[in-house]
Amino acid sequence: MKDLFIYNSLSGKKEKFKPIKEGLVGMYVCGPTVYSNVHLGNVRTFMSFDMVFRYLKHLGYKVRYVRNITDAGHLEDDADSGEDRIAKKAHLEKIEPMEVVQRYTVDFHQTLNNFNFLPPSIEPRATGHIIEQIETIKEIIKNGFAYEVNGSVYFDVIKFNETKNYGKLSKRKIEDLIHNTRNLDGQSDKKNPQDFALWKKAEQHHIMRWPSPWSNGFPGWHLECTAMSTKYLGENFDIHGGGMDLKFPHHECEIAQSEASHGKSPVNVWMHANMLTLNGQKMAKSTGNFILPNDFFTGNSKHLSKKFSSSVVRFFILQAHYRSVLDFSNTALLASEKGYNKLMEAINILPSLKKSDETIGMNVKLWIKDCYKAMNDDFNSPILIAELFKLVKFINQIKDGSAFVSSDDLNLINLHLKEFVFDILGLKNDTFSDTKFEGKLKETVQLLIAMRNEARENKDFKLSDKIRDRLLNIGIQLNDGKEGTTFTIENK
RNA sequence: GGUCUCGUGGCCGAGUGGCUAGGCAGUGGUCUGCAAAACCAUCUACAUCGGUUCGAAUCCGAUCGAGACCUCCA
Known part of the structure; x- marks a missing residue:
């Protein structure tokens, strides 16, 4: 088996993956802020x-996959004037903040379940780790990289950058950041605009609040990931993932917080x-340019x-590489649907294939x-899918008698095709063909087929076509x- | 404005110095009573202009265009 290569945003290169502890992988992914439906x-x-x-597990790694739920709320806009997003939503809907959190957490789980996601190993919540976050802040203050002002605590980016490197992930230079930061009108407690909040003192209207050495307040929005990833995966772990839009400042700040607290x-x-x-534009809740998972199931x-x-x-999404921008459109989805059906149909006819003495038409081991x-090259699912379609062609050729497969090779195909399609890509077979269908419906359709064939023999094509067309409808x-x-x- | 990424055939999307990506659609054929499905064959290509090279869609530069981040965002 060849080595797995992963593109590392930190180095900007594909690197051979080597876990810190052999056979074990720690992976943290930034989860959703549960204040509305995921799009x-x-x-x-x-x-x-x-x-x-899925693929790491398939390769035999024991993976601890941590994906958080952000339920503490982030600030709505500029750090000093904003209202907590979750609290804001709660205010609008006249319900408790934790009710908002609960509603959209349930929706999130249902949605991912619909798309056949595996649950992560641990799904920690920010509100359940306030103590850990406070401890992290204490460490950062102790090490001299944070300061307290009026009950709030801020990370001192300039100070940090004197001995460490702030911006190494997003390839930003601190001078440019200083140069390009907008001047905020509001009165800020921050020493510098680049500084970010570790702890914020709660205003009067702020419902979500916890006691701390500095004030009754709430943690800064970069902090939870640092606290929780450290708690469950250690001070140094293998993989951290998230959306491209979190690279700066969120992930940059995570690095800074970790380095400032434990070095x-x-x-x-x-x-x-x-x-x-x-x-052609990024999906975003704020602009209304998005499509909800539920829309697909209703078609509305x-x-x-x-x-x-x-x-x-799912198939549509995996047909593009995860590091490429993918543009959604109905036309593209229709094309994917046809391709998906073709792939599943090939899987459906597998059990009915005739075995031969030798394989002709394809090198199965190759x-x-x-x-x-394909997968070892930075999880290249589009290439994997292209390979799957080469096999689909071979399967259809066997069915048509223009290619042949040995019993051993057919077993290999059976095993690996299903592993790639169902275990690794995580697709489900939503199609139904007679080979996988049993029972009364099958018998009924077979009866109609027999009647149609009778009509065809009698040259009653009006009747035979009627049966065929009505069934198609x-x-x-x-x-x-x-x-x-x-x-x-057809499904649905 | 700054930083970064990207521009591939009718559409979607891989690849990346010389070797068929793949899917959908189209065209011709096989099969069929006619179709559909399936199979076989096949047409459209690497934004523009320069440069490096024996050779570039792939490297370099410029231009044009698009997007992301710089402010919460997956």
């Missing part, structure tokens, strides 16, 4: 890391998933012509190697082949 762009990021998690660079490999765009959206299954959407090669497609007629049932 498809959010889903894409988490799906990328779901695939990473170590927290993460070996930083991975960033790219944006999903709609109309100006962006969609019909319903789509979650597997089709194919398996190529599939791993219902979503059952008849496939006339050399060995007789089979059928496929």
